Amino acid sequence: MKNDNALISITLPDESVRTFNGPVTVMDIAESIGAGLAKNTLAGEVNGQLFDSCDPITTDARVRIITPNESEGRAIIRHSCAHLLGQAVKQLFPDVKMVIGPVIEHGFYYDIWSERPFTTADLETIETRMRALIAANYTVEKQVLPRDEVIEVFKNRQEDYKVQLVEDMPDVASMALYYHQEYIDMCRGPHVPNTRFLPHFKLTKTSGAYWRGDSDKEQLQRIYGTAWSSKKELRAHLTMLEEAEKRDHRRLGKALDLFHFADEAPGAVFWHAKGWTLFQQLIEYMRRQQQSEGYEEVNTPDLMDRSLWETSGHWQNYRDQMYTQDTPDGRTLALKPMSCPGSVLMYGHGLKSYRDLPIRMAEFGKVHRYEPSGSLHGLLRVRHFTQDDAHIYCTLAQMQEECVRVIKLVLLIYRDFGFDNVKVKLSTRPDNRIGDDATWDVLEAALISSLQSESLAYQLNEGEGAFYGPKLEFTLSDSIGREWQCGTLQVDMNLPKRFDLEYVDEQGERQVPVMLHRALFGSLERFTGILIENYAGKLPVWLSPVQVAVLAISDKSNDYAQSLCQSFRQAGFRVEADCSKEKIGHKIRQYTLRKTPFMAIVGAREAETGMVSLRHLNGDSLGDFSLDAVIAYLNQAATPPDKSPRLNETAPVSCE
Incomplete structure (x- = not known):
């Protein structure tokens, strides 16, 4: 007893x-x-x-x-704010039906069935009601009931979606209900004990959503909010959101004439000339870095037979995201969602010796992945994109050294773009995987040892690895504190076995190579979007689509402006001339809005003396230069970081 x-x-x-x-x-x-x-x-x-x-x-x-200042505390506050939102919505709109309200990064949302969409005015009304409820300072009560009783509670309240959710959990014997006065919601919890912990919140936007994320099911309304443990944190986050709105790459892409999207090609980018110039600068930069590291660049087909993807395991694990076509001759072809199997076929073309290894095979591969239309987001989430993919084939003895080389390279590249704070995450074996545990032990140990050899801290994500091998993920922090997951490194001994890849060792025996999968930018489209937002459109000179604009003050200086423009082109700069009849102040303003790094102002005096008056994007007048001097100045300003003397190259990037 x-x-x-x-x-x-x-x-x-x-x-x-x-x-x-x-x-x-x-x-x-x-x-x-x-x-x-x-x-x-x-x-x-x-x-x-x-x-x-x-x-x-x-x-x-x-x-x-x-307590509220801990990460778990903030998550609890956000989850309780979702329940508070539910209470306010039901009081204001009794006929709606509540669906689900999870915590997300920096906040929460609630999916709600409603006959009409919520408006901005509705959000203001809901937020006002939430604040009144907080002021009531009431206790949040908890009750654990048997599952059948929970179903009856929600049936009596005519909350059909809640009933479905409970009925879909037949193995759960009891559930917790949380009472916000008259409002009841179910949750695993925990929740705040009192509404006094919830004042630092803000409802941010609404959007559409589908029940269970299925576009064939009914449309729901989703209300988003953010919540924090203090007024200071909330204010800082809202300021960041305002800044992020100004930096939105979709808005800047239009303003700077970089790219656009069209309904006729959902999830695919139409690159304008200026945007394509930027895109190509990234490719050329990565190409130089890879060449210096001993990579060979290849190209493999976009369309390959289904059997290839079945052998790799992608068909079983990735089928829903692949574009396929049945052909008249009875075959099924698939657009590649990644470049790995094509690289495998490239390696398998001809027997390799241990003397050939490591083979570092790089490809700027176009890949196609079906993403739900609701998840598409400018350059950051597309269906058709380019990866700076590479696959390294090496011996088991070479594996750790190759991992270290990749880690050093990715951190160097991020530093060149101004990303000095990089978080590293190690994702280990998932439940759905191929290969035996002994193989996974070796692969995970290689990644851990590589990080330790570079004294890099890392976060462990248990069970989040790829189905064929563990991986490292590299997450950048941008200039306003947002985090972006970009590069990956995966180690793999399973795909080489599946495809019967071999090399001949020193004893003449055939062995299976280790395969490293790595992408450093990740998606070039996504990395471009990140850069645009990180720099607020004011790209470094070496990346800028137009590096210098020659602005004629009057018609009398047009010929000199055109001549100067030609000289800049011959010197290798990307340049535009404006010889229109607009006043010089208007021209300066236009090229300032276009984020052009330098403006060469030329009038009758400059035409007569052969000089150039140079102006910086920030408004500073840099003085008068001779042609040779201005070219030398611009050359220095426009030199890519990998072609400049590297300062403190051995200094570590901050990794958390």
């Missing part, structure tokens, strides 16, 4: 131990430590599991109190 008065020992993070008579809650523990901590307690971590502050602890346990 259970003894409710049995002593329970609670070990705190500082290893101190507190003893309680009978069951104790997280809040009881916080109150025993101090009133200040109790006031800030949201929940607790009990033996590694999250508990509500009111949940009973019935056995000895290790306990950590969770």
Whole structure:
């Protein structure tokens, strides 16, 4: 028989131990430590599991109190704000039906069935009601009920979607319900104990969504919000959102005449001349880097037989994202969603010796992946894109050295683009994988050893690797603090086995090579979008589609302006001339809006003396130059970073 008065020992993070008579809650523990901590307690971590502050602890346990300033605390606040949003919406629009409201990065959303879309005015009304509910300072209550009773609760409330969600979980015996006054929602929790923790929020936008993410199912309305633990954090985030809006690459792409999208080719980019120039500069930069590292550039077909993708395992794991076509001769062809199998066929063309290895095979491959239309987002999420793919074939003994070379190269490249803060994530074996555990042990150990050899910290993402091998992911922080996952490195001994790849070793025996998959920019389209936003359109001179604009002050200087423009072209610069009848102030403003790095202002005086008055995009007048001097100045300013003397090249990039 259970003894409710049995002593329970609670070990705190500082290893101190507190003893309680009978069951104790997280809040009881916080109150025993101090009133200040109790006031800030949201929940607790009990033996590694999250508990509500009111949940009973019935056995000895290790306990950590969770407060609003911790990452778990912010997540709890955001989840509770989603429930608060549900309460406000149901009070204002009783006929809507609530669906699901998860936490996302920096905030939350709630999917809602409604006969009409929510408007901006509706958001303001909902937000006002949420603030009134917060001011009521009410307690959020929790009740755990058997599954059948939970179904009855939501049937009685005519919440059809909630009923479906519960019915889809037949193996769950009981569920937690959270009560925000008259509003009831189900959740695993935990949630805040009181609405006083929720004032620092803002509803941000609405969009459409589909029930269960299926476009064949009914349309829902999605309301997004952000929530933080303090007014300062909220204000900083909203400022960042305002800045991000100004930097939106879609808006800048239009303003700078870089690219556009069209309904006739959803998810594919129409590159304008200026945008294509930028795109090609990235390719040429990466090509130079790869050549210096001993890569050979190849090109493989876009369309290949289904059997190839079945052998690789992509057909079984990626089929829904592939574009396929059945041909009259009974074959099924697929546009490649990645370049790996084509690279494998390239390696397999002719027997290789150990003396040939490592083989570093690079390709700027066009790939095609079906993405739901609702997920398409400018250059950042497309269906047709270019990867700076490369595959390295090496011996087992060479594997770690090749991993280190890739890691060094990717960090050097990011530093060249101004990304000095890079986070590294190690993703290990997923449940759905090919190959035996012994092979996965070797591959994961190689990545870990490579990171340790470079003294790089990393975050462990257990179970998030590719189906054929573990991987590293490199995440950049941009100039306003946003994070972007870009490069990847994967190690693989499974695809080479599936495709019977071999090399002849020193003893004349045939061995299976190790295959490294790596992309450093990742998607060039996406990396271009990131750069546009990171630099707010003011690209480095070497990347700018137009590096210098020659602006004639009057008709009398037009001939000199055209001559100067030709001299700049011959010197290798990308240049435009404006000899229109517009006033010089208007011309300067136009090229400032176009983010042109330099403007050469020429009038009658410059035409007579053969000089150039140079102006910077930021408005600074750089002075008068002779033609040779201005070319020398621009040459220095426009030199790509890989062609410039590298300062502190051995200094480590900050990795978290």
